[in-house]
Amino acid sequence: MSVLEISKSAKKAASELAVSNSEIKNRALEEIIKVLSDNKERIIAANQEDLQRSQEENLAAPLLRRLKFDEAKLNDVIDGIHSLIKLEDPVGKVLLATELDQGLELYKVAAPIGVIGIIFESRPDALVQISTLCLKSGNSVLLKGGREATATNRILTELISEATTKAGIPSGWITLLETRSDVNEMLKQEEYIDLIIPRGSNEFVRYIMDNSRIPVMGHADGICHCYVDADVDLEMAVKIVVDAKTQYVAVCNAMETLLVHEQIAANLLPRLKEELSKFNVEIFGCEKTAAIIDVNPANSETWKTEYLDYKMSVKVVSNLKEAIDHINTYGSGHTDSIITNDREKAELFMNVVDSGNVFWNCSTRFSDGFKYGFGAEVGISTSKFHARGPVGLDGLVTYKYKLYGNGQIVADYANKKRQFVHKNILKKD
Amino acid sequence: MSVLEISKSAKKAASELAVSNSEIKNRALEEIIKVLSDNKERIIAANQEDLQRSQEENLAAPLLRRLKFDEAKLNDVIDGIHSLIKLEDPVGKVLLATELDQGLELYKVAAPIGVIGIIFESRPDALVQISTLCLKSGNSVLLKGGREATATNRILTELISEATTKAGIPSGWITLLETRSDVNEMLKQEEYIDLIIPRGSNEFVRYIMDNSRIPVMGHADGICHCYVDADVDLEMAVKIVVDAKTQYVAVCNAMETLLVHEQIAANLLPRLKEELSKFNVEIFGCEKTAAIIDVNPANSETWKTEYLDYKMSVKVVSNLKEAIDHINTYGSGHTDSIITNDREKAELFMNVVDSGNVFWNCSTRFSDGFKYGFGAEVGISTSKFHARGPVGLDGLVTYKYKLYGNGQIVADYANKKRQFVHKNILKKD
Numbered sequence: 001m002s003v004l005e006i007s008k009s010a011k012k013a014a015s016e017l018a019v020s021n022s023e024i025k026n027r028a029l030e031e032i033i034k035v036l037s038d039n040k041e042r043i044i045a046a047n048q049e050d051l052q053r054s055q056e057e058n059l060a061a062p063l064l065r066r067l068k069f070d071e072a073k074l075n076d077v078i079d080g081i082h083s084l085i086k087l088e089d090p091v092g093k094v095l096l097a098t099e100l101d102q103g104l105e106l107y108k109v110a111a112p113i114g115v116i117g118i119i120f121e122s123r124p125d126a127l128v129q130i131s132t133l134c135l136k137s138g139n140s141v142l143l144k145g146g147r148e149a150t151a152t153n154r155i156l157t158e159l160i161s162e163a164t165t166k167a168g169i170p171s172g173w174i175t176l177l178e179t180r181s182d183v184n185e186m187l188k189q190e191e192y193i194d195l196i197i198p199r200g201s202n203e204f205v206r207y208i209m210d211n212s213r214i215p216v217m218g219h220a221d222g223i224c225h226c227y228v229d230a231d232v233d234l235e236m237a238v239k240i241v242v243d244a245k246t247q248y249v250a251v252c253n254a255m256e257t258l259l260v261h262e263q264i265a266a267n268l269l270p271r272l273k274e275e276l277s278k279f280n281v282e283i284f285g286c287e288k289t290a291a292i293i294d295v296n297p298a299n300s301e302t303w304k305t306e307y308l309d310y311k312m313s314v315k316v317v318s319n320l321k322e323a324i325d326h327i328n329t330y331g332s333g334h335t336d337s338i339i340t341n342d343r344e345k346a347e348l349f350m351n352v353v354d355s356g357n358v359f360w361n362c363s364t365r366f367s368d369g370f371k372y373g374f375g376a377e378v379g380i381s382t383s384k385f386h387a388r389g390p391v392g393l394d395g396l397v398t399y400k401y402k403l404y405g406n407g408q409i410v411a412d413y414a415n416k417k418r419q420f421v422h423k424n425i426l427k428k429d
Numbered sequence: 430m431s432v433l434e435i436s437k438s439a440k441k442a443a444s445e446l447a448v449s450n451s452e453i454k455n456r457a458l459e460e461i462i463k464v465l466s467d468n469k470e471r472i473i474a475a476n477q478e479d480l481q482r483s484q485e486e487n488l489a490a491p492l493l494r495r496l497k498f499d500e501a502k503l504n505d506v507i508d509g510i511h512s513l514i515k516l517e518d519p520v521g522k523v524l525l526a527t528e529l530d531q532g533l534e535l536y537k538v539a540a541p542i543g544v545i546g547i548i549f550e551s552r553p554d555a556l557v558q559i560s561t562l563c564l565k566s567g568n569s570v571l572l573k574g575g576r577e578a579t580a581t582n583r584i585l586t587e588l589i590s591e592a593t594t595k596a597g598i599p600s601g602w603i604t605l606l607e608t609r610s611d612v613n614e615m616l617k618q619e620e621y622i623d624l625i626i627p628r629g630s631n632e633f634v635r636y637i638m639d640n641s642r643i644p645v646m647g648h649a650d651g652i653c654h655c656y657v658d659a660d661v662d663l664e665m666a667v668k669i670v671v672d673a674k675t676q677y678v679a680v681c682n683a684m685e686t687l688l689v690h691e692q693i694a695a696n697l698l699p700r701l702k703e704e705l706s707k708f709n710v711e712i713f714g715c716e717k718t719a720a721i722i723d724v725n726p727a728n729s730e731t732w733k734t735e736y737l738d739y740k741m742s743v744k745v746v747s748n749l750k751e752a753i754d755h756i757n758t759y760g761s762g763h764t765d766s767i768i769t770n771d772r773e774k775a776e777l778f779m780n781v782v783d784s785g786n787v788f789w790n791c792s793t794r795f796s797d798g799f800k801y802g803f804g805a806e807v808g809i810s811t812s813k814f815h816a817r818g819p820v821g822l823d824g825l826v827t828y829k830y831k832l833y834g835n836g837q838i839v840a841d842y843a844n845k846k847r848q849f850v851h852k853n854i855l856k857k858d
Contacts, residue, residue, distance in 0.1 A: 015757070019780050098802050104791060106801055113813055114783060194813055213638070215814050236836040243838035328444070350831050351448050354543065362533060362834025371842070372535055372830070373527050373851035384542055384623055384827040385644050386814040398813040401801070402779050405791025407665040409672035413800070422802030 001175075003142075003185035007192035009172035010115045010140035016170040017138045018112050022089035025136055028167035029085050032132060033078050035163040039155070040074055046151040047124065054148045062250065067148050069124040077128045080376055084132055087375045090393045091138045097426040101418060105404045105425065110397045112138030114194035117186050118378070119208070121199055122146030127156050130378055131174055135164065137396035142186060142193065144177040187212035197391075199379050202306070217391065219382040221332030222252025223306050224364040227323040227349065229340035230263035236361065237264075237339045238272050243363040244337065246279040250308050252380060253335050253357075253367040257303060257313040259323045262288065265316045269293045281310045288316035303330040320345055324352050331355060333382040335367040356382060356389035430604075432571075432614035436621035438601035439544045439569035445599040446567045447541050451518040454565055457596035458514050461561060462507050464592040468584070469503055475580040476553065483577045491679065496577050498553040506557045509805055513561055516804045519822045520567045526855040530847060534833045534854065539826045541567030543623035546615050547807065548637070550628055551575030556585050559807050560603055564593065566825035571615060571622065573606040616641035626820075628808050631735070646820065648811040650761030651681025652735050653793040656752040656778065658769035659692035665790065666693075666768045667701050672792040673766065675708040679737050681809060682764050682786075682796040686732060686742040688752045691717065694745045698722045710739045717745035732759040749774055753781050760784060762811040764796040785811060785818035 001009070036043070047069040054067060096108035116139050120126045127145055134141040145153040157176040165171050177186060186193065190213045198208045198218045205218045226244050228237045244255035260268055269292045273283065284302050285295035295314065302313045303326070317323045327336050337359035338349040350358040357367040367390065369377025374392030381387045387395030412418045430438070465472070476498040483496060525537035545568050549555045556574055563570040574582040586605040594600050606615060615622065619642045627637040627647045634647045655673050657666045673684035689697055698721045702712065713731050714724035724743065731742045732755070746752045756765050766788035767778040779787040786796040796819065798806025803821030810816045816824030841847045 015753075015781050015783075019777065100795070100800065100802065104795075108818075111780075209642070215812070217814075233836070239836060239838055243840050247839045247843065324444075346833075348448065350829075351540075352444050354444075355829065357830045357832065359832040360834060362832055362837040363839050365839035366529070366533075366832055366834075366837070367830070371529065371839075371849060373529065373849065383644070385646075388827055389537075389830045398817055400779075400784065401786045401796070401818045403786065403788040403791055403795055404775075405789060405795075407662070407668060408791040408795070409668055410676045410792050410794035410800075411672050414676065420800065420802065 003177065003182050004189065006142065006175045006177075007115065007186070007189040010142060010175065011192040013170040013172035014112065014114045014138075014140040017140060017173055018091075020138065020169065024168050025089065025138070026085050028135060028164040028169045029081050029132060031163035031167045032128075032160055033081050035159045036074065036078055036128070039159055040071060043074060043152065043155055043159075044070060046155045049151045050149050059148060063122060063148070066121070066123045067146075069152055073125055077125050080129060081132050083375050084136055087136070087393060089136065090397045094426065095399055097424070099423040099425050100403075100420050101408065102421075103406045104408045107402045107404070108399050109402055111400045113396060113398050115140045115142070115192055116396070117142040117144075117193050117196045117214070119144045119183060119196070119198045119200065120146070122148045124149050124152040124156060126199075127153055128160070129376055131157075131160055133376055133378055133393060133396060135169070135173070137393050139396055140173040142175050142177055144183050144186070150178065184211075187214065190214050197378055215386075217379075217381050217383060217386060217395075219252060219332070219334060219380050221306055221382065222254070222334045222380075223256050223304065223330065223332040224253055224334050224367075225257045225259055225327050225331055225336040226255050226364065227259040227317075227320075227327070227336070227338045228261060228264060228268060229320065229338060229342065229345060230261040231341045231345075232264060232339055233341060234264070234268060234271065237268060238275055240337070240339055240361070240363050241272060242275050242279075244365055245276065245281060245312050246310065247363070247365050249310055251365075252306075253364050254308070255312065255337075255364050256306055257315065257330070259315050259317050259326060260289075261323075262316050262318055265289070266292055269314070276312075279310055281312060283312055283314055285314040286316060289314045306332075320349065324349060328352075328354050333384075334380065335359065335364045337362060337364050356380070356384075432606065432611050433618065435571065435604045435606075436544065436615070436618040439571060439604065440621040442599040442601040443541065443543045443567075443569040446569060446602055447520075449567065449598065453597050454518065454567070455514050457564060457593040457598045458510050458561060460592035460596045461557075461589055462510050464588045465503065465507055465557070468588055469500060472503060472581065472584055472588075473499060475584045478580045479578050488577060492551060492577070495550070495552045496575075498581055502554050506554050509558060510561050512804050513565055516565070516822060518565065519826045523855065524828055526853070528852040528854050529832075529849050530837065531850075532835045533837045536831045536833070537828050538831055540829045542825060542827050544569045544571065544621055545825070546571040546573075546622050546625045546643070548573045548612060548625070548627045548629065549575070551577045553578050553581040553585060555628075556582055557589070558805055560586075560589055562805055562807055562822060562825060564598070564602070566822050568825055569602040571604050571606055573612050573615070579607065613640075616643065619643050626807055644815075646808075646810050646812060646815060646824075648681060648761070648763060648809050650735055650811065651683070651763045651809075652686065652733065652759065652761040653682055653684050653763050653796075654686045654688055654756050654760055654765045655684050655793065656688040656746075656749075656756070656765070656767045657690060657693060657697055658749065658767060658771065658774060659690040660770045660774075661693060661768055662770060663693070663697060663700065666697060667704055669766070669768055669790070669792050670701060671704050671708075673794055674705065674710060674741050675739065676792070676794050678739055680794075681735075682793050683737070684741065684766075684793050685735055686744065686759070688744050688746050688755060689718075690752075691745050691747055694718070695721055698743070705741075708739055710741060712741055712743055714743040715745055718743045735761075749778065753778060756782050756784070762813075763809065764788065764793045766791060766793050785809070785813075
């Protein structure tokens with residue numbers, strides 16, 4: 001099938017999925033668990049094939065680790081689906097209810113988005129997480145995974161498709177795309193695809209945004225900051241900064257730049273350097289930093305750099321305002337944390353820093369759908385629109401206004417024969 | 430000032446506006462009311478200047494009517510600001526609150542978008558409505574109005590800016606752009622402008638979307654449908670269709686296409702034609718329609734046409750499914766209404782028709798922020814993302830996640846030293 005035909009068929013399936021109730025969708029998720037459990041050996045064998053080919057092609061070790069899909073990872077994925085089944089169905093949730101007039105009732109109701117195209121990296125577990133989130137939220141999905149994982153992705157898609165058809169979900173709701181030219185074709189299907197979620201490098205996300213009229217939800221960068229204020233518990237500051245930098249360096253919510261108030265710099269920086277040196281963290285610092293500790297000199301690119309590595313930038317600032325301005329200039333709107341004893345300063349920081357996640361006295365690494373209790377996430381959005389921050393089930397639905405009448409016409413209100421009452425009739429649970 | 434400088438200054442003002450409390454913003458709205466009331470004569474004189482020049486330039490009569498800003502319209506606008514003051518401040522509203530662990534609390538909080546660029550048509554009342562909505566929601570605004578209204582827009586912007594500065598709102602939050610080249614410059618300011626809302630023709634909205642990396646919220650078309658089912662109260666159907674078509678033809682929520690179930694067509698269409706002929710409505714119909722009433726023949730463009738006039742398209746369909754498919758193929762995702770006695774069919778229609786506003790037994794003309802009780806609207810969005818349907822105050826905010834800790838680090842959770850509790854702590858009112 002061409003990508004056009006796949007997209008049309010996904011749209012058609014989406015119409016049917018939109019009216020599939022929670023029971024059917026949960027039953028389909030149960031079937032997925034069953035089929036994954038029953039076919040562990042086949043899945044692992046397919047993954048072995050991918051691993052072997054990738055080793056021969058000299059794929060880097062961290063990428064090989066991400067590609068590996070063994071029994072432990074498969075069990076994690078299955079646990080994830082069990083949790084997803086327990087989550088409330090986001091579709092049909094009433095967000096607002098207003099009686100406009102007697103017998104004329106307005107409801108704002110959550111509804112599926114429709115067809116979502118997702119481009120993700122080499123982890124096969126991402127395929128299962130993303131497709132099950134889309135299913136629960138009533139969306140069709142076109143998936144394009146990493147080339148390295150071809151065999152694993154094929155068998156996973158095949159099994160998921162089989163399982164869901166069995167449960168009464170329309171076929172066509174899930175399709176795996178395999179080539180780069182398929183992705184380019186997908187970007188043209190604005191008539192059938194409602195949203196693209198690209199996961200990958202900055203350049204890649206920008207390429208997608210610039211080459212499609214379809215709305216894109218993604219994060220383009222993860223340049224996260226910690227700002228250590230003058231009025232601070234030094235030990236807490238060291239602990240948080242070390243965690244934010246080193247707990248897992250290859251992820252978008254790791255800290256890349258540390259901002260330090262000049263009054264605390266001479267106390268904090270030597271102590272911090274000692275701790276960071278245990279992880280061999282390389283530091284790029286401004287001149288004031290270099291006057292206190294031994295660092296590589298910062299240059300014009302330093303503040304815009306996402307290292308994703310045991311490297312970080314350090315800048316000494318004169319006050320909170322300079323810190324906020326720095327973050328709003330060089331940050332990527334992802335996650336930024338202030339470490340201070342002063343609640344008022346923390347509130348100002350959290351209100352003025354223009355990022356999706358703004359933290360007080362804790363590590364930037366908390367910015368994550370699982371940690372937030374969303375059950376799962378398809379990614380973290382640095383856009384301000386639709387979903388911002390970690391995107392779970394709620395980020396995969398839109399809403400529509402439903403108006404129930406019994407013959408009302410606008411002329412009667414224009415002529416003042418009738419008047420709007422606008423009474424809130426939302427039931428609270 | 431260049432558009433770049435204006436945008437920078439708007440961004441700076443937005444940072445301050447983000448922390449302006451409701452009291453200051455409402456005081457500023459009171460000051461706007463005062464200054465508009467005190468300067469009625471100056472405003473009307475400026476508008477007379479615009480009207481006279483436009484008459485000399487042979488501006489069409491309906492446009493002249495929209496341009497006119499007399500005491501009655503000024504009073505309406507002032508009434509609107511009084512209502513806006515009474516509306517709840519959308520900024521700071523807590524949308525979700527979760528205790529992640531003891532002393533680690535997550536809040537999802539509504540926040541201003543930042544800087545919004547709005548391009549609107551010739552009505553000067555739109556300038557006041559839009560700018561006061563932006564103020565209340567904590568956003569800076571760049572306004573570009575119709576050229577015809579230059580003098581009126583200038584004095585309105587000047588007065589609003591004066592009044593708000595007096596109330597302590599940072600200057601630079603509102604600026605009037607005057608030329609087409611200013612608009613083109615504005616589209617390039619992705620670093621400073623967060624959202625563009627274009628109001629105008631389809632071609633214009635598409636031009637904006639294709640020529641800016643800034644997110645665009647707008648409606649590109651208003652091709653609204655009524656579908657009259659077989660099982661229906663004929664009189665109600667006639668009443669609703671006539672209202673949807675004729676109550677105000679020049680607006681995006683007017684019906685453009687009527688779909689009729691074949692079992693009812695022979696009864697409905699003659700009766701309807703009789704009523705519509707009182708308004709001289711011209712009908713373009715499919716072959717089955719033409720076999721029942723005298724109409725112009727439909728062609729390949731008919732179903733995609735937004736007349737905004739006393740003209741409409743009529744198609745006879747075999748069943749509900751054909752009606753839904755027609756709407757999802759040719760509609761614009763704006764507003765579509767089903768007229769039927771069958772609640773189940775109505776629910777199916779409302780769930781599967783992929784539009785922002787889906788109605789049962791009432792006129793498409795109800796799709797409007799004022800009628801929905803939103804107090805006011807900046808426009809109607811046919812996008813599925815961020816805001817959909819009529820966009821009021823709630824559509825002018827985004828949200829951010831605020832996480833309050835006291836030294837928590839992720840390593841403790843990775844090492845299982847601590848566990849997440851994910852307890853809902855949202856206070857219901």
